[in-house]
Amino acid sequence: MNSLNDFDCILLIDDDPIINFVTNRFLRKAGYQNEIIKFEHSLEGFDYVKAVLTSFDLGPCSVLIFLDINMPVLNGWGFLEQFEKLPAKAKEVFRIVILTSSYDPKDIKMANDDKNVSGYVVKPLSIFRIGEVEDYLEKLRF
Template identity: 45%
Template sequence: MNNINEFEAILLVDDDPVINILNSKFLRRTGYLHKIWKFENGLEAFYYLGQIIKLQESMVTKNPILVLLDLNMPDFNGWDFLRLYNDLEEHIKDSFRIVVLSSSCNPADIDRANADPNVHGYIIKPFSIESIDAIEKFFSYS
């Protein structure tokens, strides 16, 4: 993957609805063409993964879905999401790619996230054109 448009869809998981709207609009302005789902709760996003898998079965292309995951959310945070996600079967996890998008610049959070085998990268907010470049580099196989 060399272009963010190669992702089938993007899941924005952030407890701040304004951040989700701004990130969604930013993705559109940078040329992202596919579906964007917004969730304000990690648990809702996690349970929606099953629905996404069913939707993906009917899609012609089977490109993965990008999950932009905030860590610091009330009730069910990004760490809780990752804990449940890591217990999923591999064939389900193959449909998703997780990048943490967090305001935390705490080295312990960055190290912990980067140590997770299902986290492909860590970006510190705010979301920007440099964030898009970083995501494309995380998944560049050339």
């Protein structure tokens, strides 16, 4: 993986619709051509992840998740705790990049320590920050 277009789909999980709109726009400007699905409620995003894993045979499939940390009901850390409980197939299909407004060193450390997190980017996403994401993606192996 070294390009956004290597992913069949991108999920945006952020409770701020404006951030989802801006992120979507920058992904398109960066040349991402595949499907982008937006969730303003992390529980809905997590339910979608579970549904993808149980609804059909995935075959070779890859999905990138941009996940916010600070959300109501189920925050990003709770999402990651639930993600860890999913079958091993989830770790093959989904890659998670934290996209957050937090510069808190504790959040950065927690993300770096989480084996399911592939990167940490401070929002809003921009053309320059997409370069950071692609740097993380270059390190991924499916």
